[in-house]
Amino acid sequence: MFSLRADDGDDTRLGFFSDIRDFFTGHEDALSEFDPEADVDGEDRGCWLSPRLIGPDAPGALRRALHPEGGSGDDPVNVWIDLHDTTGRTIGSYFAGAVTLERWEEEEGGTAVATLSCWLASLPEAGAHEVWKAWSRRSPTAVNDWVSLPIGQREGWLEVARKYLGAAGKVNPRREQYTLDGANISDVASFYCAIGEAMNGPGGYYGSNLAALDDCLFGGFGPAAPFRLVWESSEVAADMLGGLPAYHPNASVLDLIVNCLERRGVTVEFA
Template identity: 40%
Template sequence: MLLEGCSPEGGLLESVHHGGGWRARAGNADLALLDHDGATIGSYFVGEVTVVDVQPSARGAGLVDVTVTLWCDDALPGSERAWGLVRRGGLNRTGMWHELAAEERRAWVSVALRSHGYQRQEETDAPAGQVFVLDGRHIVDEDSFYCAIGEAVNGPGGYFGRNLDALDDCLCGGWGATAPFTLRWDSSAEARARLGEGVPGGDREATVFELLVEILEERGVNVILR
């Protein structure tokens, strides 16, 4: 990874003087992603940051371009497009995730989670009793369900869970909606067929569709299947 226009501090500052050697390891860090005004739009935890090369930067006097190696479990392939939209303020219409491949949909949800605070900023949960409309036509797997419900609750690029446990957490409040509310799930029969994979749980097996509806209803959501 190339970090352009750096003014190194802390552990990174120590490491830039030892590029390629064992003392070039800066350790773990939080890697912040910025918009064009310098505001943080999201961040990743990265590990084993190691300086490989340091060169003067064309971005300004006294700045350097630092090449590092690192690992990051949460930076998923396909995230670049979604981050670019967040950075440019381009998440301005619904359905922008519809044509994404399966891997890109998972990355879309991950970016939605990490940019949630930036996108909503000082907004609070919608009042209880709201009606949200979930379009089931483009729900083809579990990740696309989270793309769809995030958009239904929080608008384009919105987040409202990325797995069953995270959905349950979001339904407790603080993520854009407060139960009780109504979720009108349009084209639900199509979604039911596509979410028909069985998931073992305790002494029974249920489909992904059944578990999603069960979690929603147990948290006080009135699910209307249409």
């Protein structure tokens, strides 16, 4: 379940809807941060989308907000697109700016479809849609739920873990030692899924790129360094991450990850 909430200081609710289409359309390969030819700065420039909201339950409120009386019919507004669990509780949000109502139509059976034009800071991950649906029914209670996702969709898991407002977003207290299960690390995104759960439990987040990992080591998203990290099944990471080029002389992706951890005072113990 989704809803629109006006960014007006009063958090005016503009209606709920059953689904959203043409919104989760992006894909940022976690490996791209190591590729100097990748368009890694593209998300900072923002993007325009035309998502379709399916079945608003308060179409009058939505149309009045986006086509206000006395307005030009295309006066833009800023909104939050909220995601809800099965009880109606908000579990995450995306900010959309300069929103206008481009089209209003009725599908077969009378379902309303509102097509918007809006600006987002970055494209929502394509793989995040199904993860949001799953977490709306039940947030992760066991580690490695992300392993069932195919490579290429785990970036969506990381996006949801970062934005999730429920129990899975809570952080663990600081300890002297943490254990990273490396048995399922089969791409770069897998490492971030695994270390998020090692540090913050099932569905936990602890960075999705080197810059975010470095920030987390200061304590913003969980325990701060220094601490000891016991990396179990490290041979899997050595085979996988160690073979990925980092476009640095004599350095692999694994090298840069370990250097990031050790630079902030983490003692990495390969087991």
